[in-house]
Amino acid sequence: MRTAGMFVELGQTRHPGPPERIADHLGAGPLDDADLVTQYLDHGYQLIDMMDVERDVLAPDQQFLSGSSILTDGEWLWRRDLSHYVRRHHVTLPRDLLAGIRERAYTMPSVDEERLVALTRYAEHLAFG
DSSP, X not given: OEEESOOGGGTOSOOSSSOOOGGGGOOSOOOTTHHHHHHHHHTSEEEEOOXXXXXXXXXXXXXXXTTTOEEESSSEEEETTHHHHHHHHOOXXXXXXXXXXXXXXXXXXXXXXXXXXXXXXXXXXXHHO
């Protein structure tokens, strides 16, 4: 399973690969298709619904609800707040994720229930240990 946007500054308890810092994903400028990309991210299948208030780690005066909820497209996992960081701060996405979103014409693929259940177990491991 591949993940995006699970940066150490966001307090993710476990990381499937080497921990990444949000600062290492800044500076590329806005995507030409940012609205479509973030719409895709916002419409992922919700695996874990967290009822929380998260602070924007790059603009601490900003807050949003349920930022640490986990979403998927069946191949990638990401936090709900990833679209905010892409939209507002131009945080870069992994090249393969961005290419997949564009190849699918920004349309969320169908994912069967069995796969979603397996992904939920994996996401719970990442979120809660």
